[in-house]
Amino acid sequence: MTTTSTRPITFEQYLIYDDSTERRFEFDHGKLVEMPPATRLHNLVMMFLAFCLQTEIKNSHYPYCVSVNSTKIFNGYRTRRPDILVMTIAQSQSLGNQPDILYEPCLLVVEVVSPTCRSVDTIEKRDEYAKFGIPEYWIVDFTLSVFSVLALDHGVYVERIYKQDEPIVSNLFPEIFLTMNQVIQSI
Numbered sequence: 626m627t628t629t630s631t632r633p634i635t636f637e638q639y640l641i642y643d644d645s646t647e648r649r650f651e652f653d654h655g656k657l658v659e660m661p662p663a664t665r666l667h668n669l670v671m672m673f674l675a676f677c678l679q680t681e682i683k684n685s686h687y688p689y690c691v692s693v694n695s696t697k698i699f700n701g702y703r704t705r706r707p708d709i710l711v712m713t714i715a716q717s718q719s720l721g722n723q724p725d726i727l728y729e730p731c732l733l734v735v736e737v738v739s740p741t742c743r744s745v746d747t748i749e750k751r752d753e754y755a756k757f758g759i760p761e762y763w764i765v766d767f768t769l770s771v772f773s774v775l776a777l778d779h780g781v782y783v784e785r786i787y788k789q790d791e792p793i794v795s796n797l798f799p800e801i802f803l804t805m806n807q808v809i810q811s812i
Contacts, residue, residue: 636699640724653703660706661741663694666812670737670765671708673811678711678733681801688714689732697726698734700757705750709735711797730758733797738766751775755782761797765808772805 633655634642642650642657650657663671675693682689689711696712697704704726711733720727734754738746747764754762755777762782764773770789775782776796787793790804 639704640726649706651697651704651706652699661739663708664739666767667708667737667739669812670767670808671735673808674735674737674763674765675709677801677803678709678735678798681798682711685798685800690714690717692717692725695725696720696731697724698731698757698759699726699728700753703753705734705753707734707750708737709733730760732759733761733763734759735763735765738764738768740768743768751782755780761795763793763795765805767809770805770809772803772808 634657635655636652639650639652639657649660649662651660652658671693675691679691681687682691690713692710692712694706694708696710697706698710710727710731712727712731716727716729716731734750736746736750747766751762751764758777758780760777762775764775766773772787772793773784774787774793774795775784785794788805790806793801793803795801
């Protein structure tokens with residue numbers, strides 16, 4: 626990730642910023658931070674997990690929807706664009722024809738760890754998502770071959786790590802059957 630703006634900008638300026646390229650930016654305390662494009666592997670994992678989540682939502686008739694690498698979260702000083710985000714239908718409908726940004730906690734964020742952004746995905750975002758009040762955060766780490774489910778408990782994430790064929794346990798999706806091996810086999 627590269628900080629690209631030299632002079633601070635307002636959040637309102639960020640909302641209308643267009644550099645006439647395909648580059649994507651997050652807003653961080655008045656600065657534009659360029660986000661590297663996702664790799665093919667990263668995209669395959671995102672799509673597999675989004676499909677699993679969408680299937681579970683449909684089968685269980687949850688009033689949720691899945692957003693893949695599009696909806697941003699704004700916590701008052703920075704935006705984040707999770708790889709996958711699960712929000713309520715009401716949250717999705719409230720976006721209307723406005724920028725695709727949530728100003729309140731969604732239900733779940735999923736991040737696939739990027740080798741170039743390891744500390745951002747596993748440390749910085751963990752702290753930010755907890756402070757913002759997101760009830761569940763999944764981290765998929767191919768380098769370590771682990772799937773972490775972090776559940777918010779009194780403002781702090783409690784992490785459970787799953788390997789190989791251990792079925793993950795999710796408070797939000799108690800009926801989902803998903804393992805790290807399934808994720809690996811999807812690519």
